[in-house]
Amino acid sequence: MKKFLEAGVLGAPRGVKGELRFDCWCDSPDFLRSVNRFYFDAEGTKSLAVKRYHPSIPSIVFEGREDRQSAALLTGRKLWFDRDDVSLPEGVYFNDDLIGLRVYDAENGEDIGVLSAIEEGSRNFLYRIKGDKEYLVPAVDAFVKSVDPEKGIAVSLIEGLEV
CATH class of the missing domain: 2.40.30.60 (RimM)
Structure with missing residues (x-):
C-alpha cells in the first residue's frame, strides 16, 4: 500500500x-x-x-x-x-488500493480479470477490468457485489459491459 x-x-x-x-x-x-x-x-x-x-x-x-x-x-x-x-468509513477504500485487485464473478467465483483503472463516468465511477476480455463496469451495487482488498472485487456482469 x-x-x-x-x-x-x-x-x-x-x-x-x-x-x-x-x-x-x-x-x-x-x-x-x-x-x-x-x-x-x-x-x-x-x-x-x-x-x-x-x-x-x-x-x-x-x-x-x-x-x-x-x-x-x-x-x-x-x-x-x-x-x-485521514480516516475512511468502514467499507470505503482509496482508489489506489483497489487498482490491481482480482475481479471475479459473484455467482461462480471465476476470474474475470484485474481492475486496471477507475474512471469517472457521467453518473458514477466506472471500473475498467482487463482479462481475456475488457469490461467497463459501473461502480454501483447492481454490478459490484462486494469489495475486499484481500479477496478482490465480486461483480455481476450483464451483456453490454464488454468494451
Whole structure:
C-alpha cells in the first residue's frame, strides 16, 4: 500500500496573501480538511504545512508562503497527502488500493480479470477490468457485489459491459 496518495494540483494565486487555487482529485475537497501537511512527491521527502485550507473554494495557504509571489512559485505542482492523516468509513477504500485487485464473478467465483483503472463516468465511477476480455463496469451495487482488498472485487456482469 502506498503511504502517500495524490491529492490534486495547485493552481494560480488568488489574492495577495498567498492563497492558491487547488484542483482537488478526491471525491470532495472537504475530505482533505484534516490534512495539515501536503507533500510534493510520492515519497514524502518535501512538504509544506497548511496554514489555511478552504474546501468550499477550494484553495490553500501554506506556512511561509503567505505572499502572492512565493505562493505563485508553487502553481502547477502536484500534491500528495499521507494516508494516515485521514480516516475512511468502514467499507470505503482509496482508489489506489483497489487498482490491481482480482475481479471475479459473484455467482461462480471465476476470474474475470484485474481492475486496471477507475474512471469517472457521467453518473458514477466506472471500473475498467482487463482479462481475456475488457469490461467497463459501473461502480454501483447492481454490478459490484462486494469489495475486499484481500479477496478482490465480486461483480455481476450483464451483456453490454464488454468494451
